[in-house]
Amino acid sequence: MHKYSWLRILRTGLSIVFLLLTLILFINPSQWLPPKFIHAVTWLQFTPSLIKFSVQAGIATLGFLVVILITLVFGRIYCAGICPLGTIQDIISWIHRRFLRQKPLKYAKASYFLRYSLLLISLISFLAGTTFLISLLDPFSNFGRIMSNLVRPLFFLGSNGVADFMESRNVFMLAKTYYKGFYAASFAYSAVFLLILGWLSWFHGRLFCNTLCPVGALLGIVSKVSFFRISLDRKACNSCGHCSRVCKAQCIDVKSREVDISRCVSCFNCLNVCPSDGVYYKHSSGKETLKAKPVDREAGNQRRTILRAMFLFSAFITSRAMATRIKGGEKPTTVQDEKKQVPTPPGSESHLKFNRTCTSCHLCISVCPTQVLQPSFLQYGLQGFLQPYMDSHSGFCNFECDLCGQVCPTGAIRPLLPEVKKLTQIGIARFIKENCVVYTDNTDCGACSEHCPTKAVNMVKYRGQLTIPEVNDKICVGCGACEYACPTRPYRAIFVEGNEIHHLADMPVQEEIKLKKTEEDFPF
C-alpha cells in the first residue's frame, strides 16, 4: 500500500505553485510583472490557449495541445494542479473536511446530460461566434474575475493601509492605489459565482468540474483513453470504501469496483488510503470497455435556439446609458453625451472579433495602468457581458502603453508595435459645443486639448482672445483623454465614439519651428 503516495504530494505542490503564480498575475500592483512572465503562466490555461489558437497559430498558442497530451498520458492533471479554480475548490473542501469534520463524501452518479450539454452548447455557441457561455463557465476566466473583482480591491485596501502607516512614519516607499474598479454587474457575477462554487465544493468536492465546467467535460472525454489511470484491483479490493470517501470527484464506485475515469481529476487522494493495495494508478490494460454515453444533440439544438433568441433580445434591450459617477458641476450641461458604441482596447481590431474571442478573464483590466479598461455590463449587448471596454470616465488609454495586448491570453487583444499602437484609432472624439465651458461661460478651458497626445483636439480662435476645441478626426486615436479631462457635468462636452472596426490614424503633421532671431540678450 501507499505505493504512489508521492504522487499526491507532487499534485498538491503543483496546484499550490500554479495557484500562487496565477493569483499574482491578477493582483500585480504597479504593473511590476513583465508580460513574458504573464504569458508563461497563462500559456497552459486551456480555454484561453484554445481560443488563441483559433485566431493565431504558433507556439504561443499550443498550451492547450500540451494539456491534451498530458491528459492522454496521465489523466486530468490540468484539473488536479494547473487550473487555479480547481485548487480554490480543493481549499474550500479541505477547510470543511479538516476543521468542520465534514461527513465523508461518497460515490455519486454522474450528471452526464448537463455536463455534455453545456460542453456542446459552449462549443457550438463559440463556433457560432460568441464566447458568452464559455466566458460564464470557463474556470480560468472565472478565477480571473474573482481575483480581479473581489480579491484585488481587498489587496489594495490592505496595501493602502500599510502605505498610510508607513507615510505617517515619513516613509514613502509604498504608494497607494486609487482603485476605480467597482462595477456592479461584474462584482455581482463574480460574487455569485464564488458563492455557488463555494457551496458546491463545500458539500460536493469537485462537482463543478464534472458538471458545469466545459474544460472538465472535454478533458473528461480525453481522459477516458488516457494511458495511466486510477483503477481498482478486482481481486485485492474488498470494497471497504476508504478510497471513495476521499474521492473529490465522487467517481469511485466500490460496490462495482469501478472508477468513472472521465470524472477522475487525478488528485491521487485514493492512493494514500487503501488498506489492501486495491487502488492502482497504472496504464490501462485495454480490457476495460469504454462506455461513453451518447450526447443528447436534440437538447443542444434547443438550447442553441434559446441562446440565439437571447442574443436577439439583448440587441433590443441594450441600454447604453453611461453612468455619471462624478459629482455635478456648477451649471449642469444639457446635451447628452451618449455613445452609440464604446471603444474596444487597441489591438482588438473590431467589435466583432473582440466579442468573439474574449472570455472576460479581466487580466487586461488587472494590468491596465490607467484603469481605463473596465468590465462591461450590456455595452456590447449580452454576448459581450463582462467583456472589458474603454471607460473614459474611469481613466484614459496611456499613449505609450500596450500592456493589455501583450498579456491577453486568448488573443482577443493582439500586441501592437509601439508605432502602430500610437496610430491605432479605436474611436473618434466628438465635441458638443453646447456643453463646453468656453461656449457657456465665455472663459478659457481647454482641458481636453491639454490631455490630447496627438493634438487632434486643438484650440482654435473663438471670440476675442478665447479659443475653443476642434477635433481633427484623421489624427484622433480615441484614447479618451479629452473625455476624461472634460470638467463639465453631468454630460461632458467631448466624448469618444467607438469605432466598430479599428483604423490607422494619420500621423500628426509637424512643421519646423522658426524662431524670431533673438539677440544674445534678455527681452527685459
Added chain:
Amino acid sequence: MKRRDFIIQGVSAGLVAGTAGSFGGLINFSSAAPVQDLWDLVAVRDGLPEVMFDKAIASLGGMTRYVKKGQKVVVKPNIGWDVPPERAGNTNPKLVARIVKHCLDAGAANVYVFDNTCDEWNLCYKNSGIEKAVKDAGGKIVPGNTEGYYQTVKIPRGRNLKEAKVHELILSSDVFINVPVLKHHSSASLSLSMKNLMGVVWDRGYWHRNDLHQCIADFVSWRKPTLNVIDGYRVMMRNGPRGVSVADVVNMKQMIVSADIVAADAAATKIFGSNPEDIRHIKIASEMKLGSMALDKLSINRIKI
C-alpha cells in the same frame, strides 16, 4: 502625514519662529517674509540647467538664505506627463536634482518632491527621469495620486476660488520651491509658475469650470511659494502642455529665478516671445497685487554664461 501630525508640526514651527500661525489659509512659509532678496529677479542664459541654477542661487546669496537648518522643504516641479526629458513636457530632472542638493546642503532635514500628475502618476515619475534624479540627490519622491493626501483650505482673497484641496506636504513644509517648466499651454496660453501650482491641488476640474485664469490667480492669493525657478532650458513652443513630438521643442537655455511669482511669469513670457499683458492670469494676479509685472521697475540680475 496625518492631519494631527501636521497641526503638531505646524504649531511647534509657529512657536519656534515666534509667529502666530493661524490655520485655514493664512500660513506663511517661514522664510518668505524675513528674507530681503538681493535681487527681485535673476535671469540666466546659455548654460546647462544645473549650472544656470548654481549661478542664480549664488547671486541671491545662496540657498542658506531660503532654507534654514532642520527645515522641511517641498520642491514642486512639473511632472504632469508620461514623456521623456527631451520632450520638455516636464521640468528638467537635472535641475530638480540640483535644487534638492542645494536644499540638503543648506541643512534641510528633508526635501520632498511630488506632483499631481495628468498622465498616470507612476509612469510620469519614472519616464520624466525625475524620480531617479531626486532619489539620487537624496530627496524623497512622494505620490500625489490619491485624494487622501489633500486637505481643504480656505482662500479668503479668492474671487472665484474660495477653497481648494491642497497636498498635505504644501501645508506642512517650511519652504516651498516651485519649479515649473516654461511651455506652451492650450488652456492657459503658457504654463508658468502660477499655472504649475495647479499640481498641488486635487480638483482641477473646478478651476476649468470657473474661469481658469481667475482661479489660477486666486490660488496664489492663498499662498506664494518661497522661490520660483522657471526651467527654460528646453522649451515646448506649441502643442503644449503635453506636446506631440520633439519637433515642438526648442533649446532656449534660459532660466528665471524669483520670489515674486508674477514677475517670474512675466519675464518668462517675454522669453517665450509673448506679451505678459496677453496672459490673462498674469494680468489678474498683477491687479490683485500678488506681485509685479512691471519688469522695468524691478532689480534684475542678468547673467550670461
